[in-house]
Amino acid sequence: MPEGPHTAQLVSPQASGASGREMPAAPAPNGDSAVMAGLAQPHRWTFSQRLAVVYGAVSLVILLCAGAFTWWQASLLAERNEELAIAETRRMADRIGSALAQARQGVSVLAMRDPMAQGRDSCESLLNSAHLTMDAIVRHLFVVGADHRVNCSTLPSAAGITSTSSVISIAELTGRPVTGVLGQSRVGLGQVISVAHPMRREGRPDGVVAAAVSVDELRNLTAPHLPDIAGLRVWLFDSGEASASLVGDDEPMPAPPAALHASFISPERPDTGTATEKGTVFIQARATDDLTLIATIPEQALRAGAPLEVALPPLLLALVLLGGMGALFWSVQRFVVVPLEAATRRLEAPDGALPAGDAEDAASDVADLIRRLGATRATRDEAIRLRDMLLREAHHRIKNHLALVASFLRLQERQLSDHAALQALRAAQGRMMAIAMTYELLHDGPGSLVALDQMLERFARALAARDMAEGNAAQVQADLEPLEVPADIAVKIALVVNELATNALKYAFIGRAPGTVRIILRRKGAGGFTLQVADDGAGMPAEPRRGLGMTVVDSLVRGIDARIERQPGPGTSFLITWQPRPEPPRR
Structure with a gap:
């Protein structure tokens, strides 16, 4: 074949048959293209190389510190x-x-x-x-x-x-x-x-x-x-x-x-x-x-005593530290890094087999450990999913049970003629309704947080409907900003709002035209809020008689480390302020 550049030519089958020659094969890629392909890939440092760099950097820092300390002590001497x-x-x-x-x-x-x-x-x-x-x-x-x-x-x-x-x-x-x-x-x-x-x-x-x-x-x-x-x-x-x-x-x-x-x-x-x-x-x-x-x-x-009296101790200490760190890095390299790299190559291999020269017992043990860790992680995710499902189911059942008890109380109302007993049953129904709404929101939403604004919105509608069913025409208005709080805080806030709003609907408009009860929720600080329950009714006397409702309210407010204060009229207004407890610093 003559020397010089070779060019592949397309030959038709007819021409190939006519000439009796085979089609020439495509030339193999030369070495320069392989080198360029290798250069195109970014170099990735192995963990062993990074460990060596860290050891070198730490050694340099230790030697520099020892030298600076020696110079300083020599000057003092x-x-x-x-x-x-x-x-x-x-x-x-x-x-x-x-x-x-x-x-x-x-x-x-x-x-x-x-x-x-x-x-x-x-x-x-x-x-x-x-x-x-x-x-x-x-x-x-x-x-x-x-x-x-x-x-x-x-x-x-x-x-x-x-x-x-x-x-x-x-x-x-x-x-x-x-x-x-x-x-x-x-x-x-x-x-x-x-x-x-x-x-x-x-x-x-x-x-x-x-x-x-x-x-x-x-x-x-x-x-x-x-x-x-x-x-x-x-x-x-x-x-x-x-x-x-x-x-x-x-x-x-x-x-x-x-x-x-x-x-x-x-x-x-x-x-x-x-x-x-x-x-x-x-x-x-x-x-x-x-x-x-x-x-x-x-x-x-x-300055004759400086090298012996000052330089020798820090240099010996630096050598001891370097020797100890070298032994530590060698142990990590030998017993952790090498097995993990071999296990990684084994896991990445198509058939799970180690490449030649990497078949070590330690690498096999680490590979098995990685598989078990993967299985454990999957089991943990499944356990978390199952736990969330069971919690939602429990919240749903609690809500249904509370609704069933409330139904029993409504049936009991029809057989009572005593006004005081009737009012007590209705108050109990309201409290159960407040708790049931919290569990309903817990069932509908993910996690352990409750949308307080949605719960109070539903609660306002339920209060207005119940008051209308009792033959009254008072309005319940809600002005709420979106806010999520823990479930235990939401349950107690719902009970507090139930007591305050029920008292307002019951006593604020006696002997006068039906008015309005307002529930106002505002954010305050990081995760906190202010909640105002107010009416435009007759207001409370200067020294009101404390009944069961206000006693319950005070106990619930103290239970969540909140603060309640009565605001001046017209009407009656209570302002509740709550801030989450700061988390203790992690050690």
């Missing part, structure tokens, strides 16, 4: 660590300030006693005695005369040396005790802090008592109380920008950032400041008027 570092620096500064204050107090006591009053030997003895009672941070005591020469000292080699300390000059000029700045000792004591108090003799300045506080001893004083923070460095910093290392290697202090000074003088945290620069946290705390402590901590050290 870092803030807490920073606050702890600030508090420790503050306590260290207070400890140094307290030690310097005690040294200044001891010097002030010596200055008040005038150590040089009894000569140099007595002065040295006094200084040595006082030195023994002071803290170890006070290395030596000195008495400097008005000529700035050391008159006596606990360090014998210092006697006669001329002091050039600015602290001595400031104490003499101000006449007040001074805690000085950092300085280098001229007598081999290393870096010291000078504390001085001026002496006065006969009201005139007469030298200064001074103490040299050793920076090394201050370092020993703070060492036992250092917080366990990796990379912590602390320097003592004075107003002249001189510094001395208290914690860490004896290295120059790095230049503090400008933000540290701004934070230090801010009123938010008095005498304490913090700033961060290039991964280092700077903390400054005041020790005295001229001395402050500056601590540096690597920023990473404040």
